[in-house]
Amino acid sequence: MTLSGAIPVRKDRGRTTQNGFQNRVRFECPKEKNKVMPRVRSMSQIWKKEARYIIKTALVFCALSAAFSLVGMVLPEKVLLHNPTGGLSLHEIAGHMLWGLVAGTVFLSARYVIITGLFAVLIDSDHIIGLFHVEALERMSHSIAFGTIAVIVLMISFGRKDYRLGAAAFAGVLSHLSFDAFDGDSKFPLFVPFYNHQIIFPTIDWILFEIAAVAVAGTVTILATRRPRVITAQP
Numbered sequence: 001m002t003l004s005g006a007i008p009v010r011k012d013r014g015r016t017t018q019n020g021f022q023n024r025v026r027f028e029c030p031k032e033k034n035k036v037m038p039r040v041r042s043m044s045q046i047w048k049k050e051a052r053y054i055i056k057t058a059l060v061f062c063a064l065s066a067a068f069s070l071v072g073m074v075l076p077e078k079v080l081l082h083n084p085t086g087g088l089s090l091h092e093i094a095g096h097m098l099w100g101l102v103a104g105t106v107f108l109s110a111r112y113v114i115i116t117g118l119f120a121v122l123i124d125s126d127h128i129i130g131l132f133h134v135e136a137l138e139r140m141s142h143s144i145a146f147g148t149i150a151v152i153v154l155m156i157s158f159g160r161k162d163y164r165l166g167a168a169a170f171a172g173v174l175s176h177l178s179f180d181a182f183d184g185d186s187k188f189p190l191f192v193p194f195y196n197h198q199i200i201f202p203t204i205d206w207i208l209f210e211i212a213a214v215a216v217a218g219t220v221t222i223l224a225t226r227r228p229r230v231i232t233a234q235p
């Protein structure tokens, strides 16, 4: 309400309308009758959409990790790879999932918590190359280079402003390395392709990798949920 008692006027898409307070109800203006109502989704539709997104991102991440392992065939320090069948036990899957879920909790979103948990397991698809008994550098995706490529590819594929998806990819890699270290299996080519050797980390370093995963997820969550600053005009 204005001080003069006149009906408030709202600029609406370049058109001045007498809106009053009742104009909050849609379709009051006859000219807006043809406007399309936003589709109301049921809970099951929302869950299906979320499930589709999670499955698609997980499949792309999994395929990317398997594809990246092929790069190891052209790098120095390669060795004859062993058949990985039976290499990933239930204990490892559960451990990687748990470590990923813990790091993903910082996203404050069920979608990204689940995605981080899945990414933390699926990075091990870089072992699939071992089925072909070729010579290559082992565990190629256990590296910063793969984490960076995963961020770029996922954000290009699913949304350039989906910063939490990018962070989930990197946090998934870091939390995976954390559990591998915790489990006494901490031998990664972390700086491939710039340093093509397996680096052995002490078991205690699992804490550092997990803290790094939480830090990545937390920083992006803060940036993504930060409210835009409202600038008020000075009288």
Ligand SMILES: [Zn+2]
Residues within 6 Å of the ligand: 124, 142, 176, 180
């Ligand atoms: Zn691993």
